[in-house]
Amino acid sequence: MSHRFTFRAAAAIAVVGALALAGCSSSAEPDEGEAAASDGTFPVTIQHAFGETTIDEAPADVVTWGWGSTEASIALGVVPVAIPFDSYAGGDDGVLPWVSDELDSLGVDTPIVLSNDGEAPPYEEIAAADPDVILAVYSGLTEEQYELLSEIAPTVAYEGEAWSTPWKDVVTTVGTALGKSEEADTVLADLDQVLADSAAAHPELAGKTVAAVWDVAGTFYVYKAADPRVAFLFDLGLVNAPAVDELSNGDETFYYTLSYEQLDKLDSDIVVNYSDTAAEQEAFLAASYAQAIPAVKAGAVAQVVGTEVVASVSPPTALSLTWGLDDYLDSLSAAAAVVDAE
Template sequence: MVRALRKWKLPQLVGMALLILSLAACGAAKEDTAGKSADNAKEETPKERILTDAMGHEVKIPANPKRVLASYLEDPLLALGIKPVAQWSVNNGASVQGYLQDQLKDVPTIPYDLPFEAVQKFSPDLIIIDSASMVEGGKYEQYNQIAPTYVIGKEENNDWREELLRVGEIFGKKEKAEKLLDDYEAKVKEAKEKIADAGNPSVAAIWLVNGSFFVVSEKLSSGAVMYEDLGLKVPKVVKEISESGTANWNPISLEKLAELDADYIFLVNSDKANGSPILNNKLWKSIPAVKAGKVYEFSPDESWLYTGIIANEQIIDHILKSIAQ
């Protein structure tokens, strides 16, 4: 061994020693990293938790739910990367949330009122209910027998931000939900700057369905995005209807609509298939925004009739494309 070492010159010996030390250090680092990774994996492993819902129920949330049913909460679910086992629908699946179909096209439908037999058919391991009114009359107990059932809020129209945070909490994704909200507020800020450059006009969203008109509430659905988030001006007619109406979209007569003093109208047209004959009416054509050619038409399959972070971001994009090009 000594003879062998004598054949190496000093620089070679020093180099060899450094190589050995380097290899030893790498090995230790790998061991340390592996140990930390194992510890982190243990910390991040989902665990069964008990959360209290809006109605005071203590709900046992499965560690890693695979078959989630959350009718009309598909927007926050998808935003957080969770695909439900079934999706909300009306008229035996004829109407769904069209703006989400890129992600939900292969997901089967379930009636909006969640019949027990239909719920059982999907064998959910977690049920999330949008509002307390959906579980009145003993329904909660029946759903809870099928799977752990969590009620998001007590109101008919819960704040969508709070819904997103609640859903995030249920799935251990609250930080991701908070990041989504931060990104949304940044998008709103940028949009407001562009809208200010366009003169901050007054706008109204109108829904045409079965020959009747509805106007969005000032503080609900896409109205909240336009007026509260983006700060667009609220026409007098919209204020009047919103004060007396309680729904997201409230009926408005064509005669009243003729008084609409909006610079722009966003028209959700559910009657396009039958030619929308009412749009040829003289009263409709007399509306200033219509006469000025400032009506932007959207399909009911788009996001205007809904609310949630995905819907609202799409609405902002539609508005900017229409008035701040």
């Protein structure tokens, strides 16, 4: 997926945009989608940052935009007719691996893949898909973009700030829009059980403080507790390092930049560092400014390396959580073991 932000540029949990249109046929027949979604009571009205959206009937043809709505819709039994191209962690067709895996397991075709240039939604392509609803629950839509999309179909935006919808709220909001709130509760209950089991299997994580960071092209980013990827770490038993809040300069809601000269103040038990490649990871660890971070100096670094792995946990989605969880836990556990050995 792509948009204005990139994983590398820190604020986003989505990715760098790409002007590409990869398309196949719709993955679900319209009446199949309508039947699957018709167990809810309509109309429904959903509040969001730009007001409210009323959906009169159970949607059959769904277009998703942003991050996570695609996976939530599929997990709830409604395969969208069109999804955004993801140039960061998607394959050549712009489809994320866990989405591709799920489509294969369902035996359905890949939806239309919408061009994603990082600036604005491709309105003509979306209109051509003739959606009943547009789900952009975790996205960076501007009010103008929202208004233009709403001329095509009822559009559901994020509730608070752009790119900061908690990943669980993505599932519940999509469930409401599709008339599948009970199914959404079931999906979340299953994932909560996975998280509870994971936390129980890794008691070494419980209560350890964490700072999630990314060093990109001379700029050092620190993610705040409001960032959904950090909330995911809390789900696994970790807690926010006080230094993360103390050093915050108010740049953005869910991240801030920190000068290299201040990195010695970023004190936490564990540092989670995101890198696109192993070479970037090694360069970060070798940098003198990185070694000034207490947890890095001690070796208590959980490395999240590779675009697919980074995307799967930044933040997780209804389908990516289980896809990337084992590797994530292994890395966090190794960092925690360093702390315990001190």
